[in-house]
Amino acid sequence: MSKTLKEIYEYDLIEDDGIDYTVDEWFNTIMAKTKDQLTVSDVSRMLRQKICSRVAIKRAIEFLNDDPFIGEMFEGQLMYNLYAGKEKYLKLFYQQMRPMLENAGLMAKSHHWGSEEERTEYMDIIAKFAQKIKEETDNEAC
Template sequence: MKTLKELYNLSYDESNFGSGLIKWYNSLIDKKIEELTVTDISKMIRQDILKNLALEKSIDLFILNPYDGEYQDGELLKLILSSVNINKLSINKLNMLNDKVTELKQSYLEFDWEDEDVKQIYGKNLDELKEKIKKAYDS
């Protein structure tokens, strides 16, 4: 598998300004797609770096670990809600996401949440995503 640098013909940021963001970017482009983490995906979306790839990968990561987040449990779901245009997903990806959300609606209360408020927000976010998926199917 090729790195992001090779796949997208990217180059290192060689500026002398050694910020954490530049260091992260330079390490990011040496990664393969399957090596991307939730932190990488979150930063890619916020920084508008390969955003379509990041959005697609965010759904894959959510399906694998729906409680993941950059700073707290469940943030990946919020990231998807705020960034992904559900209507533009392939029917296969939409079906996978719908199946996962349906499964989670039955099980998220059993997760060992760090905070009751986070659990409540997660449940509301699941409801919102389920509604967006329903609208995508209807359109």
């Protein structure tokens, strides 16, 4: 049986102080979920908030392997959020990201984009991500 994020990270839930905080409610909701129960929306927000980064990155890679253009508000949003994730944890998953990025780049060439600007921005983020991984790998080899 999978553990919840609360069990994995041993976080305490945020107590209700009577004031309505949407972020607190969301945090408590994701803490009760297992990795497999996290949605694209959850993972995107976790990456933006830099919360439970390892689990968020693993789950993002799974989603992006299935659909490299997935996003909650626009195509490719999860890829953008992953690229902006916490670097010290991203580095741990670079080897797993390489094939996902290669596939995303190939699929993006024949994808039907809403505009040329969307395609260009997506291809740029893929190229920047691949370059970041290459530079890190080159540094490790030295």
